[in-house]
Amino acid sequence: MTAHIMCVTSSGGIPLFVRKKGDGELMTFSKMASLNGVHMFLKTHNIELINTDMPDTTVVWKEFKDCITLIVVASSVTKQVLNKFLNAVFNAMILLVGLKDIEKPRSIERLKKDLRICYPIIDRLLECLDIGDRTTTKTDIIDLTNCIMCLENHLLQVWELAYRLVSVNLVNNVQVLALCGPNPTLNEIERLATQCWRSSLESLRVSEQCYPRNFPSTMSVDPGVLGFLLVNCKIGKYILSRNTQHSKNYGSGTHRLDTLRTFYHHAEEILSQPFDSLKCKVEQSSCKSSEQFKNTKETYWCSEYHKCHALKESEHIIYVLYPSAVPTHTMRIISQKTLKILVSDKQICW
Structure with missing residues (x-):
């Protein structure tokens, strides 16, 4: 490929x-x-x-x-x-x-x-293109920003400048990127970043504990869920999570995320219809396809090893990976329950 x-x-x-x-x-x-x-x-x-x-x-x-x-x-x-x-x-x-x-x-x-x-x-x-030949462990999706769900998100502020891309390590596994011109110097940027984020370092450390689960430990999903991809189409962000308890029985975590990512790319055309007038300006070639799948709320896949189910509610679309033994008719119930758990807590923001 x-x-x-x-x-x-x-x-x-x-x-x-x-x-x-x-x-x-x-x-x-x-x-x-x-x-x-x-x-x-x-x-x-x-x-x-x-x-x-x-x-x-x-x-x-x-x-x-x-x-x-x-x-x-x-x-x-x-x-x-x-x-x-x-x-x-x-x-x-x-x-x-x-x-x-x-x-x-x-x-x-x-x-x-x-x-x-x-x-x-x-x-x-x-x-980022899924051509069936994975050469990287990255699971980025074009046009969407990867994030985690945690209580501390509303406390974290983003700062930017414009033309060099500078990365500054704040705490373990957490970096901030800044776009800036030829000035200031790298040492000055590091000092400014540390100064700017000093009051939020503890929040960052707490937020990091969500990884690789990527949502709060206070939330629990159905044990039959191997992983999920939750997309907020309105703000252009997504959360990718896998159930670490099934790491030995249903393939590696990377393989499961790859399966979810592949399912997303094929189901997106069915479910991801425009959410505002700006996004409605699509190419004529896709208009017939959009009409064909208009008002579609869910879709699913079945394979020898896994089943996938996607559900759309308002601006959210959740793509869930299940073991093949899960009855097809129960996937909708579990997906609805999982989505409700993830988006109903208003204290947690993207």
Whole structure:
């Protein structure tokens, strides 16, 4: 399984970069030219080519600011996820290179060189695509922020500055990231971070105790739950948790989180409909799909080793992993109960 991302100029189809994840060779120039050529041909006839499906691969095209076109080719990934991926890649390019230099580069060769700084972020975004070949223990989800649920969240304040990304260790396993310019110095940033967070260090230490459970120990879920992924679509955050008591009987914790993540990517298109007017501005290609699954509240999977169930209530969607022995008709009851436990306590915030 492989995923490719390529960037070409919209006017001349000149390749700017190509990156890949998974096995297989890097995309050849002839294939890049073919994929871009069909997009440019249809564009001259006032037809926008958005995506296409092949037996085991999906291709998505997206043009940005009438200056560059991003093309992604991936296996086992939905179009909705690939569209979010392309948006994230372009945003990374703007962050590190600047929109002005992308729209009006001094030279193509200079732009190619400047874009190299984006490669680590693009490669990390590629890792977020679930192509069935996990090469990392990370379980990040594009367009959502990973977090934990704890009583101390409302006490913790976030501070930011703008252009260097600096990481400062506050307590064990807890870091704060700051975006800043050439000043102040690293030592000064560390001093400011420590000073700013001094009053919250004890709250951070208490919050850390939630990990890897990621929700308060005062809450208990059904023992049949192997793990869950809870998404708040309104604020764009998610919580990923696994039941450590089942670590020996139902596969490793990483494998269970991978299963949940895969289920999420395939169920998201069914359940994650827009929650506000801004998100309603989706591509025409996804409108038919959205209509097909309109008002869908739940979906489930059954396999030899696991069962998965997803339930949507208001702005929350919970994806729950169960042992295969759990009766299918009881998954809804357990999922509803679990969701109620997690979101009913108003003292706990995201």
